[in-house]
Amino acid sequence: MTTANSRESEYAIDPMFLDRWSPRAFTGEVIEEAQLLTLLDAAHWAPSSANMQPWRFLYALKGFEHWEEFLSLLVESNQEWAKNASALIFVVSRSFNGARSEGRPSYTHSFDAGAAWGHLAIQARMSGFYAHGMSGIKHEEIKEKLGVPDGYRVEAGIAVGRIADKSVLSERNRAREFPSQRKPLSEVAFNGHFVDND
Numbered sequence: 054m055t056t057a058n059s060r061e062s063e064y065a066i067d068p069m070f071l072d073r074w075s076p077r078a079f080t081g082e083v084i085e086e087a088q089l090l091t092l093l094d095a096a097h098w099a100p101s102s103a104n105m106q107p108w109r110f111l112y113a114l115k116g117f118e119h120w121e122e123f124l125s126l127l128v129e130s131n132q133e134w135a136k137n138a139s140a141l142i143f144v145v146s147r148s149f150n151g152a153r154s155e156g157r158p159s160y161t162h163s164f165d166a167g168a169a170w171g172h173l174a175i176q177a178r179m180s181g182f183y184a185h186g187m188s189g190i191k192h193e194e195i196k197e198k199l200g201v202p203d204g205y206r207v208e209a210g211i212a213v214g215r216i217a218d219k220s221v222l223s224e225r226n227r228a229r230e231f232p233s234q235r236k237p238l239s240e241v242a243f244n245g246h247f248v249d250n251d
């Protein structure tokens with residue numbers, strides 16, 4: 054068992070997995086492009102099926118070109134707190150293998166892109182940042198405005214920043230600004246056949 058960040062694992066895992074969480078209170082400070090590229094470098098070392106590396110990352114840094122446009126591509130409820138992040142990322146994945154003309158669909162592109170996000174989130178924590186995933190994004194508008202071609206799936210957004218005191222948040226967000234817990238491992242890990250416990 055490991056205890057960290059008001060969380061407790063059942064087995065002795067590295068504390069980093071408990072330290073990573075998704076705050077909404079960010080300082081709003083500007084970061085260097087190299088600091089963000091460090092996180093994206095870790096992300097793109099994720100494993101992927103046949104090493105296809107289907108992930109693509111579109112990013113904007115606070116205070117620079119594209120920031121306001123990226124922010125406007127989040128749903129309102131995410132804009133409210135993510136405006137204080139230092140970087141915004143959209144993760145896109147390539148949904149076909151080989152040449153586009155071959156039309157060979159990839160089975161694992163989203164799974165692979167998810168692995169890359171996991172790497173990024175852990176590297177963020179190791180680099181003194183926090184990364185907060187967002188499904189509340191304007192998927193179609195992102196495709197259109199950022200020039201994402203057909204065959205690429207807009208997966209999720211990520212806000213990256215340094216953590217701030219929760220007083221910067223609205224009352225609603227302040228009330229949910231704490232590291233969440235998890236289901237018991239036995240509800241999600243089955244030795245053998247699937248257990249339908251829904």
Ligand SMILES: Cc1cc2nc3c(=O)[nH]c(=O)nc-3n(C[C@H](O)[C@H](O)[C@H](O)COP(=O)(O)O)c2cc1C
Pocket residue numbers: 073074075076131185186187188189190209231232233
């Ligand atoms: C793919 C993905 C999409 C998410 N979408 C949102 C979102 O749109 N808005 C939000 O405030 N949090 C969002 N979250 C944060 C989750 O609610 C959070 O990761 C989950 O509750 C577990 O908490 P933890 O990350 O603090 O451990 C998202 C997380 C992931 C991984």
